[in-house]
Amino acid sequence: MGILDKKLSLRDRKKMLVGVWEDEDQLMAGAGELAHAGIHIHDVYTPYPVHGLDRIIGARRSKLARIAFFCAVTGLTLVTTMIWYMSVHDWPMNIGNKPVRFTPSWAPVMFEGTVLCTAFGMSFFFFWRNRLVHGIKNELLDIRQTDDRMVLTIETTDGMDEKAVLDMMKNHGAVELRAFHNGVQTVL
Amino acid sequence: MIHDSIIRDRLVTGDKTASDVTRDIARPILNNPMIAWKVGFTLSLIFLGIFGVSLLYTLWTGIGVWNINKSVMWGWDITNFVFWVGIGHAGTLISAVLLLFRQKWRMSINRSAEAMTIFAVICAAMFPVFHMGRVWVGYWALPLPNAFGSLWVNFNSPLLWDVFAISTYFSVSLLFWYIGLIPDIATIRDKVKSKLGKTMYGFFSMGWTGSTRTWARYELISLILAGLSTPLVLSVHTIVSTDFATSVVPGWHTTIFPPYFVAGAIFSGFGMVATLLVVARKVMNYENYITIGHLDAMTKIIMVTGTIVGIAYLTEFFIAWYSGNVYEQYAFTNRMFGPYWWAYWSMMTCNLIAPQVFWFRWARTTPWFIFIMSIVVNVGMWFERFVIIVTSLHRDYLPSSWVMYSGSLTEIGLFLGTFGIFFTCFFLFAKFLPVINMAEVKSILRNRE
Known part of the structure; x- marks a missing residue:
């Protein structure tokens, strides 16, 4: 394993589902249920540290x-x-x-x-x-993810019931749902 | 288990949301400067000019323009050095020590206090550097290979420890401050409209996206840096105190100096933080973020540290008597009743007696009164250093070399000028960077425990 955490880059992500939240509690509940249903959450982008989220997405303890x-x-x-x-x-x-x-x-x-x-x-x-380099291109999914929005991403896999995943996110208060395909986002 | 706190008051008032926090705190950066900022910045530049003129005169004519060509060889310069280093300590205390103690009230004030640390250390460094006289050979203080018969620096000297301590303190504080700033710089990057702004904030935000993985590591590195900075800040003023304590000068040669200096540094630092923040919260409309509760907490620390310093004054006086050493006894009698009695009693009044007023709740919660008291604390702590340095040096073992000392116009100009450096830096910081840590404040809006 190299030092750079390759999971942080969106460059190689082919297809993802994106859910946008404005409420921390609803996001936590939604992320918890997704993880419980065995769906692997790629990452969650938040404007401030949300405690417990790293365990839900299965991030390993830092060395x-x-x-x-x-x-x-x-x-x-x-x-x-x-x-x-x-x-x-x-x-x-x-x-x-x-x-x-x-x-x-x-x-x-x-x-x-x-x-x-x-x-x-x-x-x-x-x-x-953490891929923090001066002058690097920002890979933002939402311009407000550093302000007041929280963005959850799920990498789609073969056989994944995408509709069920989207419903799950919507039921837990996601204010916006999007599909991310080869760097382009479509609002669902 | 996380739940809403039922016993603690909210740290941020006014029912703010995350987007309110961004809007309020980014306002000075995204809009044109206010009149108050322009007036303050202009005044700071005038004082910076005074520094420039005084420094140029010193360099052009020589160090003799300072009144230190006598047995008082450390006059205003080292007084100012210790004064400014001390002021810096509150920043590290707030950001590091209060983080380790999980004190969430620090979150609204840590950014500006850390900035203050950095600017105060810059001001402090001016004095020993230019006291060298031939400042262009200042690099001799560093352990570099040289052509003087491999003559290296002396690692047994507290003055060399100072070189290492101050430079480490400055660079680690800068790093800690910068890492803390990255998420907020990213927020500004995504809000600013101008192309230059986007480029600059984009460059310094290092591609920050707010990934959960990064946040987890960010919190861990903040904790470790806090763990490193805590002994570091204690070591810095301990080492500064050994500049005096390892000598044989009566009034300096005392083992109480390290804790006494550290407490004094935190005391004076909080004095300066209170001076700045009482004004900033009013002028920048941050009263919902830096609340009366914050001022209350800060004044309690001022009172406790002021009392520790006061006990140290009384202890060293007692030990001078108890030791039976006539030189020590004379040094302390001379401090109290000698020609510099006014400086000693100013110190005692400002540092020991005045902060006791903070036992009263009214005093702790009235901003204009806190502002006045914070100035009193700063004046008192300057006098403390003046008393320690000048009263001990002006009358030591050899009565034939006893002298009186007062700062020359150039020394006074340099001291006033450092306020120019400090406030110019602070005003630029307040214009271009968020004065309050937005990301951390957003995380405490809900008052969870």
Whole structure:
């Protein structure tokens, strides 16, 4: 598995059903029922984080915390090595006749270096994994999905009863239903 | 289980919907600037000009134009440095520490407080950088390979710790702020009409679509960054305090400095947040988002941290007496009754006595009074740094080098000028970016628990 989450791009999606909601509770109920009926929800686009939705769509728990730990260990190692190289190995300085070796006075710089590497390393991974790149083309299904609308997408498969799915969405308060075919949306 | 809260007041009043939030908060960005903005921005530019002139004079003539060519070698410059770094701390406290404590009231004020952190750190950095005198060799403070016999920086020095702490603090705060801004920049991208606006907001929104997968990771990265920023913010002012505490100067050589400085930083930072937000909520019509409840919560923190700082003042005074060290005892007697008594008592009045008024509910819920008190807090915290730095240095171990110190016109100009930097940045931020975190505020409209 590459770092980039390929599920985030709509480029390769051939045919999808799209439901648009304006109410968070109705969306949650609708998404819950769809998932319960065994229909795989591709994604839901919301203007703010809706808690619990990630579990309904079957998103796996992020490994970001592990990446953060890895970056922290790397940062700590790099900074400690740098200080040791500069202060002990390359050019030891006699300061008040203090011993030239690892001392607690290195701790502040070690800590700051660790935090710096963790924050930037983890964020770089976050941007990459989530396809967040400066200047990338926006793949919006609804111009109001960053304002007040919530957009649920289902990738159609052979044998799927599309009418039943659309009815299910409509019954749970979807204000608009659309079909998405090769990048073009049609209001149903 | 999620349900409507029956005991907590609504954090956003006025029965707002998600689209109301977008409309209200994006209004200053999508419309022409208001008169108040234009007046404020012009005033800020005037102060920025004062900074420019004072800095040019300093660079052209030399660092001697500051009155620090005496035993008081840290005068207004380091006072201002500590003052501004402290102000920045409230931003991180609100966005990181209150996030870890799941305090949802932070959501209306975290964006502007984080912006304030960044601008305050920029102001703070000006002073140690230009105090170097030959600022063009400022990069010597960095651990870079060089041609001086491989002479590296001294990792045992708190001044070098400062270089690392402040630069890490600035860059991590900027990153935290930017990641938090991405969803809101995307909202503006989808609302703005001009082509330039679409391009700029499109560039900085990085293709944000609001996917549930991305939101889940976004919340996790915010939590981890908050977890990192919390010890970071404590380390920054701890390290700033060790600039003083690791020396042997009477009045500085004390172990209480790290917690005392951190509490003072949060105290002064909240003072500045209150100054800005009391005005912003009125001028920008954000009274439904930054409610009296928010002001109440902020003033409670001001009162608690002010009291912690006050206890620290009394503790160091007690320890100076209890230690039996005559130099320490003299340093503190001199602070209270020496030639700078007015600075000491201004500090005590503004920082310890004045915030006690917030025990009264009226004081905590009256915006104009909070505004005045926030200025008092800021004045008091500037005096705290002045008292610590100047009263300790102007009379130390060697009476023959005892001197009086007052800031030169250039030093005063530089200090006033940093307000120009700070407010110019803040006004530009208020014009081009959402002052309130729209996405987070939308998630608390229903007052769920």
